[in-house]
Amino acid sequence: MTGDGAPARERPLVLAADDDEDILGLVAFRLERSGYDVLQARDGEEAFELAVREQPDLAVLDVMMPKLDGFEVTRRLRAEAATSRMPIILLTARAQDADVQQGFDAGADDYIRKPFSPNELRARVQAILGRR
Amino acid sequence: MGVLEVIGVVLLATSLVFIVVLTARRSYTGSRIRRRDRLTTELRPLAIAFVEGGADEAVPEYHGLEAEVFAELLGGYARLLRGEGRERIAAYFERRGGVDEQLRRLESRRAWKRATAAFMLGDMCSHRAVGELMPALGDRARPVRMAAARSLGRLEAVESIEPLIESGVSGRLPEDVTGLALFDIGPAAVPRLLELSASDEPAIRARALELVGLIGEARDAKQIVDRLSDPAAAVRAAAADALGRLGAGEARDALVRALDDRVPAVRAAAARALGQAGGRRAAEALLPVARGDSFEPARAAADALARIDPALVVAAAAEPDAGPHLREAADVVSL
Numbered sequence: 001m002t003g004d005g006a007p008a009r010e011r012p013l014v015l016a017a018d019d020d021e022d023i024l025g026l027v028a029f030r031l032e033r034s035g036y037d038v039l040q041a042r043d044g045e046e047a048f049e050l051a052v053r054e055q056p057d058l059a060v061l062d063v064m065m066p067k068l069d070g071f072e073v074t075r076r077l078r079a080e081a082a083t084s085r086m087p088i089i090l091l092t093a094r095a096q097d098a099d100v101q102q103g104f105d106a107g108a109d110d111y112i113r114k115p116f117s118p119n120e121l122r123a124r125v126q127a128i129l130g131r132r
Numbered sequence: 133m134g135v136l137e138v139i140g141v142v143l144l145a146t147s148l149v150f151i152v153v154l155t156a157r158r159s160y161t162g163s164r165i166r167r168r169d170r171l172t173t174e175l176r177p178l179a180i181a182f183v184e185g186g187a188d189e190a191v192p193e194y195h196g197l198e199a200e201v202f203a204e205l206l207g208g209y210a211r212l213l214r215g216e217g218r219e220r221i222a223a224y225f226e227r228r229g230g231v232d233e234q235l236r237r238l239e240s241r242r243a244w245k246r247a248t249a250a251f252m253l254g255d256m257c258s259h260r261a262v263g264e265l266m267p268a269l270g271d272r273a274r275p276v277r278m279a280a281a282r283s284l285g286r287l288e289a290v291e292s293i294e295p296l297i298e299s300g301v302s303g304r305l306p307e308d309v310t311g312l313a314l315f316d317i318g319p320a321a322v323p324r325l326l327e328l329s330a331s332d333e334p335a336i337r338a339r340a341l342e343l344v345g346l347i348g349e350a351r352d353a354k355q356i357v358d359r360l361s362d363p364a365a366a367v368r369a370a371a372a373d374a375l376g377r378l379g380a381g382e383a384r385d386a387l388v389r390a391l392d393d394r395v396p397a398v399r400a401a402a403a404r405a406l407g408q409a410g411g412r413r414a415a416e417a418l419l420p421v422a423r424g425d426s427f428e429p430a431r432a433a434a435d436a437l438a439r440i441d442p443a444l445v446v447a448a449a450a451e452p453d454a455g456p457h458l459r460e461a462a463d464v465v466s467l
Contacts, residue, residue: 022176022208029180117215118184 012129013054015039017047017073018062018091023114027060027091030118031125044068048076051083058129060112060121063092063103071106078107087128091116164197171201179205183217188224203230207255211286222257231258238264243273250276254283262289269299278309285313293317293324294336297343301335314343322348326355329371334364341367345374353378357386360402365395372398376405384409388417391429399429407436415440419448423455434461 014036016027021042028038039054041047045067051059059077063070070090077083090103090111103111110124179202182191194202203225210221225231234256237249250268253261261283268280269292281299284292293314300310314321325347328340341359344352359371360383372390375383387409390402403421406414418440421433434457438445442465448454449462 020212022205023212025176025180026184026209026212029184033184115212115214117213118217119215 009037009057011035011037012058013037013039013056014125015041015047015051015054015056015059015061017041017044017059017065017070019043019065020062023062023091026118027121030122031060034122034126036125044070044073048073051077051086052080055082056086058087058089058125060089060091060125063090063099071102074103074106074108089124089128167197168201171198172205175202175205178202179209182206182224183209183213183220185216185220188227191224203252207252210255210257218257222259225256226258226260231256231260235261235264238268243276246271247273247275247279250279250283254279254286257287259287259289262287262291265289266292266295269295270304277305281305281309281313285316288317288320290317290320290324293321294328297328297336297339301333301339307339311343311346315347319347319349322352326352329356329359334362334367337362337364338366338370341370341374345370345377348374348378350378353383357383360386360390365393365398368393368395368398369401372401372405376401376408379408381409381411384411384414388413391417391421391433396426396428399425400432403429403432403436407432407439410440415444419444422458422461423448423453430455430457434458437461438465
C-alpha cells in the first residue's frame with residue numbers, strides 16, 4: 001500500500017466514469033496513452049463500487065450520471081475511510097459557478113468543463129498525481 | 133362475380149401488398165440500424181485514435197454507410213472536444229471533401245437537405261463554412277435558420293454575433309436558439325456584445341446587455357454602467373439585470389440612483405441587482421423601496437434585502453409601516 005491507502009502499482013490507476021460512451025472512450029484513450037491504467041464505469045453506482053473495491057489513485061467523474069450523480073459519488077467516497085483522500089476531478093457541462101461550488105463543497109479537488117481538451121485533462125491528472 | 137366481390141378482392145390484395153411492403157421495410161430498417169450500430173462500435177476506436185493525434189492516412193477512404201458513421205462519430209467528438217482534436221476534425225473534413233459537399237447541399241432546393249447540411253457544417257469544425265452559414269440565418273425555412281444559428285455557435289464565429297442577435301430580436305429565430313449559439317461562442321463574444329450595447333437599435337442594445345450579463349465577467353461591468361441612463365427603459369432594465377449578474381460592486385451607486393427611475397420595471401431590476409451587489413449602502417437604499425413602492429419594485433427590494441441582511445428584514449417587518457412585501461420576506465426568512 002502507498003502512504004495514503006491506495007495499493008502500490010506499476011502504473012497509476014485512474015477511474016473514469018461517464019454514461020456517455022464517447023466521452024468515456026476519449027478520456028480512457030488519453031489517460032492510457034499518458035501512462036495510466038484506466039477503470040471505466042458507466043453510472044454513479046458502478047463508479048462508487050469500483051472506487052471502493054479497486055481504490056484507484058484518482059477518479060474522473062461526470063456530474064450528470066444515472067443512479068448517482070457525480071456530486072453524490074464524491075460525497076460517498078469522502079465518507080468511506082478507504083477512499084476519503086482519493087483525488088477527484090469532476091467533468092461537467094454545468095458551468096455555472098454554483099455547480100462548481102457544489103462540486104468543491106462535495107469534496108472534489110478539481111473540475112473540467114465540457115467540451116473539454118484532452119491535453120488539459122492529462123495536465124490536471126498529472127498535476128494532482130504529481131503532488132502526491 | 134358481383135361488384136362487391138370485386139371490390140373485396142381488390143381491397144384484400146391491396147392490404148396484402150401493404151403488409152408485405154411494411155414488413156420488408158421494417159426488416160430493411162432493422163438491419164440497417166443493426167449494421168449502423170455495429171459499424172459505430174467498430175469504427176469508434178479508430179475515430180478516437182484519429183482525433184487524439186492519429187495520422188490522417190491511417191483512416192481508410194470510407195464509402196456509403198461507413199463514411200456516414202465515421203463522419204457522425206467525428207461530429208460527435210467535435211461537440212465534446214476543445215483544442216487540437218477539433219482542428220484535426222476540421223482538417224479531415226476539408227481534405228476529404230466533406231465540407232465542400234455540405235456547402236453544396238446548403239444550396240439545395242429541398243429545405244431538409246439545407247437544414248441537415250447547416251447542422252453538419254457546425255460539427256465539421258471548419259471555419260470555411262461561416263461565410264455560407266451567415267446568409268442561412270435568413271433562409272426561408274425555419275429549420276435551416278435554426279441549424280445555421282446552432283452551427284455558427286459551434287464554430288465560435290465571432291463575426292456572426294450581430295446577425296445572430298438581429299435574428300433573435302426580429303423574431304426570425306427564437307431568442308433561446310440565438311442565446312445558446314452565443315453561449316457556445318463564449319467569452320470571445322463579449323467585446324462585440326459590449327460594442328452592440330451602444331447600437332442605434334434599442335432592442336439590440338437590450339439583448340446585447342442581457343448577454344453580457346450572462347457571458348461576461350465582473351470587469352466588464354464598468355463598460356455598461358452608463359446604460360442605466362439609456363433613453364429606453366428596456367435597455368436600462370437590461371443593464372441593471374446584467375450588473376446584478378456580473379456581481380459588480382463598483383456599480384452600486386449607479387444602481388441606487390436607478391431605484392428612482394420613473395419606470396417600475398427598471399426600479400425592480402435595480403433592486404434585484406443591488407441584492408446581488410450587497411453592502412450597507414444597498415440595504416439602506418432598498419428599505420424605503422421595499423416599504424412603499426409599487427408592487428414589482430417593492431417585492432424585488434424586499435427579496436434583495438432578505439438576501440443582504442435577513443435580520444434587518446425581520447426587524448423592519450415588525451414596524452407599523454412595513455408593508456406586505458417586507459412582512460412576506462420576513463416570513464420567508466423565518467422559515
